[in-house]
Each structure stands twice: as structure tokens, then as C-alpha cells.
Amino acid sequence: MTTFEHKELKGITIKNIMVTIISTASIVMSVMTTYFELKGDIRDVKLTQDAQNRVNEIRLKIIEGQVALLQREVDQIKNKKNEH
Structure with missing residues (x-):
């Protein structure tokens, strides 16, 4: 045992x-x-989630626009029906 x-x-x-x-x-x-x-x-994961959130917000805005358009069309149909 002479080694260091x-x-x-x-x-x-x-x-x-x-x-x-x-x-x-x-x-x-x-x-x-x-x-x-x-x-x-x-x-x-955070970056992916942020991107998915932006996509979902855009989809939601599109759906809201479509619902508003459909509601106007329903109102127009109701008005035409009431006029006759």
C-alpha cells in the first residue's frame, strides 16, 4: 500500500x-x-398549448359569426311568415 x-x-x-x-x-x-x-x-408543451388556444379562439369566432348569420336568417324567415 505505498501508492497515493x-x-x-x-x-x-x-x-x-x-x-x-x-x-x-x-x-x-x-x-x-x-x-x-x-x-x-x-x-x-406550453408553445403547443398556446398555438392550440389561438386556433380554438379563431374557430370560436368563426362559429359565433355563423350563429349570428343563421340567427338573422331565422329572424328574416319569421318576419316573412308573419307578413303573410
Whole structure:
């Protein structure tokens, strides 16, 4: 046990400390990668939802216009019926 990695500091080897540090760094990198992927996915879903909301608003305006037109036509038919 003459190598640097096997020297002990109060019962803890330098090798164990290095393994712990590398493992911790690996876990942190995995968590950060997952976080940024999820953040990107949430952004994509938000953009898609915003686009869908705009499409739905346009469709609703078209339907409201069609309902108003149909209501005028119904009123005209009623007026013609009442005149006869």
C-alpha cells in the first residue's frame, strides 16, 4: 500500500474520497440533465398549448359569426311568415 490512492486519512482512503466525489458529480450531472430536458419539454408543451388556444379562439369566432348569420336568417324567415 505505498501508492497515493491507498494512503489513509483517519480511516478513509483517498481512493474512497475520489470515488465519492466522482459518484456525486455523476449524480449531479444526471439530475441537471434531466432537469433541463424536462424544462425544454415543458416549454414545448406550453408553445403547443398556446398555438392550440389561438386556433380554438379563431374557430370560436368563426362559429359565433355563423350563429349570428343563421340567427338573422331565422329572424328574416319569421318576419316573412308573419307578413303573410
